Amino acid sequence: MQQDGLATRGARAAAPLVLPQPERLALPDGAVQVWELADTQVNPACTRLAHTLAPDERARALAFRHARHCNGYVARRGLLRWLLGGYLHCRPEALRFTISAFGKPVLQWPQARLAFSVSHTDGLALLAFARACCLGVDVERRAGGENIAGVPEFGRGIFSPQEAQRLARARPASADALLSIWTRKEALLKALGMGLSADPSAYTTEDDWQRGAGHWRASRDGTAMSGWSCLDLDAGAEFRAALAVALPDASLTWHRC
Numbered sequence: 276m277q278q279d280g281l282a283t284r285g286a287r288a289a290a291p292l293v294l295p296q297p298e299r300l301a302l303p304d305g306a307v308q309v310w311e312l313a314d315t316q317v318n319p320a321c322t323r324l325a326h327t328l329a330p331d332e333r334a335r336a337l338a339f340r341h342a343r344h345c346n347g348y349v350a351r352r353g354l355l356r357w358l359l360g361g362y363l364h365c366r367p368e369a370l371r372f373t374i375s376a377f378g379k380p381v382l383q384w385p386q387a388r389l390a391f392s393v394s395h396t397d398g399l400a401l402l403a404f405a406r407a408c409c410l411g412v413d414v415e416r417r418a419g420g421e422n423i424a425g426v427p428e429f430g431r432g433i434f435s436p437q438e439a440q441r442l443a444r445a446r447p448a449s450a451d452a453l454l455s456i457w458t459r460k461e462a463l464l465k466a467l468g469m470g471l472s473a474d475p476s477a478y479t480t481e482d483d484w485q486r487g488a489g490h491w492r493a494s495r496d497g498t499a500m501s502g503w504s505c506l507d508l509d510a511g512a513e514f515r516a517a518l519a520v521a522l523p524d525a526s527l528t529w530h531r532c
């Protein structure tokens with residue numbers, strides 16, 4: 276960023292960043308587009324996009340103690356603005372956001388029925404978009420080790436009884452099962468707009484073998500949530516990621532800058 280010194284905070288290795296041309300961005304009904312932003316693209320994204328942030332976003336960025344977190348936020352917000360601007364045919368800096376009571380960023384201007392969700396972890400950020408629906412995405416870095424000791428204690432209040440049983444069955448290789456449930460549940464709760472303000476243990480996520488590998492389904496207090504497409508995302512071996520979208524047969528495409 277030219278102003279505020281945001282783009283100059285910290286110096287990290289950079290990878291090429293090729294932003295999509297706004298006029299070539301299109302988001303048809305029923306489509307879900309997921310964009311990935313690697314950590315190595317954060318600095319170029321900052322340099323290219325920081326000027327599009329609103330004053331409150333700049334202030335939030337500068338409040339991060341570590342340059343790395345500041346840059347990551349600027350890059351994610353800048354890319355979010357760039358992509359939304361392309362889909363909605365307006366300048367990225369003209370977009371205005373508000374925040375829901377549960378912390379979810381929502382478009383204030385232009386008023387458009389375009390849903391988006393952002394998630395990041397150490398090394399990767401994902402941005403998901405779809406029209407006229409609710410959607411949520413979550414990505415987490417896989418932790419080292421296979422077993423999560425004390426999972427039932429850790430998961431109390433988070434996992435439903437069925438999920439707790441699944442984790443117990445997965446031992447000693449429970450780490451991946453935990454991350455799988457965690458990312459699915461966070462994606463779902465983000466789609467619902469509540470995040471962890473909701474009671475996560477009221478929701479159960481499980482494999483949906485009828486739809487095929489990588490598909491999962493969700494229920495709330497034992498009642499199936501119909502009309503959703505729930506997917507594990509292939510974000511590479513280091514990460515676990517999931518997407519929940521309130522569209523019955525969403526068609527997903529994956530994009531890189």
Ligand SMILES: CC(C)(COP(=O)(O)OP(=O)(O)OC[C@H]1O[C@@H](n2cnc3c(N)ncnc32)[C@H](O)[C@@H]1OP(=O)(O)O)[C@@H](O)C(=O)NCCC(=O)NCCS
Pocket residue numbers: 348351376377378379380392393394395396412413414461464465466467468469470471472
């Ligand atoms: C949503 C939540 C689960 C995300 O947790 P996380 O794993 O740490 O972070 P992720 O990287 O996956 O997601 C962060 C993004 O989620 C989005 N987000 C925040 N709150 C959200 C919500 N309630 N619903 C949907 N998305 C939300 C934001 O875009 C945020 O990105 P940003 O910080 O760059 O703006 C967590 O922040 C939460 O539970 N928030 C709700 C808590 C609440 O009620 N807050 C009220 C006071 S504001």
